[in-house]
Structures are given as structure tokens and as C-alpha cells.
Amino acid sequence: MVAPATLSLRPCAAPAPPRTALPRSRACFAPGTRPSPSVAVSHPPRHFGSLRRAVAVDSEQQGSHEPPEQEKKPKTYYFLVANAKFMLDEEEHFQEQLAEKLRNYAERDIERDFWLVIEPKFLDRFPNITKRLKRPAVALVSNDGNWITFMKLRLDRVLQGQFDAESVEEALASNPVELKFDKPEKWTAPYPKYEFGWWKPFLPPKSSNGTA
Secondary structure (H helix, E strand, C coil), rough: CCCCCCCCCCHHHHHCCCCCCHHHHCCCCCCCCCCCCCCCCCCCCCCCHHHHHHHHHHHHHHHHCCCCCCCCEEEEEEEEEHHHHHHHHHHCCHHHHHHHHHHEEEHHHCCCCEEECCCCCHHHHHHHHHHHCCCCCCEECCCHHHHHHHHHHCCCCCCEEEHHHHHHHHHCCCCCCCCCCCCCCCCCCCCCCCCCCCHHHHHCCCCCCCCC
16 A cells, blocks of 8 residues: 655745846946056166256356447537627527526426537538638537527527537537637616626536536
């Protein structure tokens, strides 16, 4: 007689939970990067000291060459000239005009550019003028040609010209001379006569004119 079969039931395993979709941000993975092996490179030592010395020597050599000095261009001077008796003793308004111009320059802080030159050396350049002059002669010299033309119209009986000079010392150089004017026997003007020597403030400095 066959024994009856027995059936044993075991508990079934719980079903696996459903897979949920991963977020898109985590779904893509960056490919793995492997660090590159470090490569040791050897360079020959550089001699910076010699390089610095070479640069320093080169800069010194360049600095030793001074730029050539620019040639000074001659300057133009304009003048009026007449005999000293007329310019300094007879012309009634000449002193006032020069004094007013000098005062105006001082108020405006302008460097003076006009002078009186007694017996100027530059007259040797103008034989056509000197043969018409009584000596000693006096010249009004300036760098302002327009003003010289204006003064020519005011003074009238004077000769006008211009010349170039390398320096103010050359332009205003003079020959020594002694001035002496006779006093008039009768003075009829309503104002006092100019004092002798009124022109001294308008002479060039002694470095330019030995007679100043």
C-alpha cells in the first residue's frame, strides 16, 4: 500500500518593487576622466644675470648719445632811427609813449621787447640809411613790427628798417658815445622839458649794451 504524498507550501518571496525612472539630471553620467600622468620636463638653467647686465649696458650706451642741439633760428628785429638830438631832446611826446608802453607791459606781466639803442652797431648793415643820418644816432628797436610801424607814423621824421640777428646781444650792441644837448634859450611849451637822461630806463641791459 502506497503512502499518501504530502505537499508542503513555503511562503513566496515578496515581489520586487517597480523600478522608478531616475531623474534626467542623474540619468546621464559624464564619461570618466582619468588624470593624465605628470610629465617631468627638464630645462637648462637660464643665465638671467648676464641678460640683465647686457640690457643695462645697452641702455647706458643709448643714453650716452645726446640728441643734437637744435639750431637757433635768427630773430627779426624792427627799428626806427634818427639823430639823437631829435629822438631824445626835441620830440615832445616820445618819452610819454615809451613810458606808457612800459607801464602797460608791467601791469600785464609781459616781457619787454623794445629798447633804445644809442649808436647801434647794426647800422653798418644799412649804408643807405647811415648816409642820411646825423650822428650820433638813436634807434628804437623791437620785435613787434606792427608797433614800430605805428611809432613811425607818430614820430614821422625817422627812418624805418628791419634785420635778423642770432641773439638779442647782437641786435642791441652799440658803440660807446657821449651825449650832450644844449639847453634851449627859451622854452615856450606849457609843460616842463624832459630831464636829461630820461631814456636810461629804456636802454638794453649792460650785458647787451656796454653804454647802458
